[in-house]
Amino acid sequence: MNSASDNPIIFPEEEDGIALMGGSFDGLYVGMYADTMCIALATLAKITERRIDRLVNHHHSELPKFLVVNPGLNSGYMIPQYTAAGLLNEIRVLSHPATVDNVPTCANQEDLISFAYFASKKAHQISKKLEYILAIVLLTLRKLWIFIIP
Structure with missing residues (x-):
């Protein structure tokens, strides 16, 4: 995150100089964590719907x-x-990992496009859908108290 660019930074010295890669341009690690969150949230949604x-x-x-x-x-x-079952189906579709579809670009001379942004976006979408499923189970449990405590 503190990088200057994804291209080498040239520091001219007396003779040859030095070129340092300063880029932190690969979001694959962030994307993999987001994909893992998607899978974990999908598991929670599945348990809750059941x-x-x-x-x-x-x-x-x-x-x-x-x-x-x-x-x-x-x-x-x-x-x-x-409704919970329908939301769960949408979550299952969204939980497919985005980072497994990464590809190199620019005639294979550029870095992989990690699709970390899409993985993060999916994690956010899944979390919003999961909120509704959790709300439904809370409503259902609230109704259950009527039968347990008259």
Whole structure:
């Protein structure tokens, strides 16, 4: 981050001089960490969505279907669980590592384009989608308290 450029810096000396590479231009390490965060966030999203399903699915719990006391026109927490599943699918698509697709440019004489920016951007998008899934599980757990503590 303190580099001057990605090209060598020339310091002329008395005879030959010296050329130093001052560039910190490769964002691959940042991108790999961002990709790892994407995978970790996707795992948390998957666990959370399954927790929501276990709460609203009467086949897996002794709770009423979709946490509705009087089922009928009220679908309870069925649609929020669908929403969580849809968000999880988007997160899974976004969690594919961006940095594995890096390529050299400029007739193979330039450095690899690491796609670290896209990895970081995906991590941000996934975190925003995960916020909604976590909110849904909190709403579901809040509803659960109604059945536990009358």
